[in-house]
Amino acid sequence: MKSENVILVVVNPIAGDNDKDNIIELVCSEIKSRNFSLEVYKTTGEGDKAAIDRIINEDNPYRVLVIGGDGTVSLVAQCIHQKEICLGIIPAGSANGMAVNIGLPTEVPQQIDVALSDNIMKMDIIFINNKLCLHIADLGINAELVKNYENSGIRGKLGYFLQSIPTIFNSDYPFEFEIETAQGIEKKTGILLAIANANKFGTGANINPDGKINDGKFEILVFKNLDFIEILKTAQEKPEMSPDFVSVISTDKATIKNKAKVPFQIDGEFMGEIESAEVLIEKESLTIAVPQAYLELHKKEQHL
């Protein structure tokens, strides 16, 4: 049985390369002031999943809060999906794609309010070659950019910006993809193929404006060329991109094959190069605390 009283806080001490003492202090004192018991686990980078699984089995917490980046959010999601335990996010990484997608506020006290609130929803998660994906994975030039960013050691948007031009010049694009879904087999050529559960990359680029995180479907988007005018549109909340630039398939299961090995990333983490991907969705299997506006948007959309 779930303990209504315990909140587990998972902290990645190295996330975002910044000191988190202040955030930890704020989170812990707020939890105590609301009369919850508190358990704090600091990740070490090794054996964290087994350690968190153990704490969850022993304490059966009511909620797990993450102070970290997308990698730590994904680690906790692996531990609590398919369980009635809610995830709260206090973004503190160099990339915070889930926080960007659900529109979390920028100030820590407001983030804590959301993480502890009753505004909760169930979101879908995707598995790609058995690896969990929360917001967006892709094959192609963006994954190559993520690899070059990770290797460069320069964090944040500046790091991405500095790697973008060399990546464009050195990439092997275009890539050839074969996409098999229940609708049949399609062959596509493009600079990148995105597998999207949510709308945005961690940088805020809105590449999948019509995607819904709780509709039991994911989108496969093939971007055909480096059209900078179309790319700039992704900075908008509801970009209308040309079908000459991007094609979209919405589905709940797919097999993607590539002619040669293609760089691959999930939720901003480079995963090597792959020749094929099996993609499945697990419908509404992760419970997450979100801002009220995001919750209302999704309730309304479900009733459309």
Ligand SMILES: Nc1ncnc2c1ncn2[C@@H]1O[C@H](COP(=O)(O)OP(=O)(O)OP(=O)(O)O)[C@@H](O)[C@H]1O
């Ligand atoms: N104590 C630790 N020491 C070293 N690495 C750690 C530690 N705890 C977690 N990690 C590593 O941190 C990574 C996850 O970081 P996370 O995504 O939360 O933050 P981030 O700042 O966005 O990270 P990155 O910029 O590397 O993507 C994982 O690779 C994990 O193995």
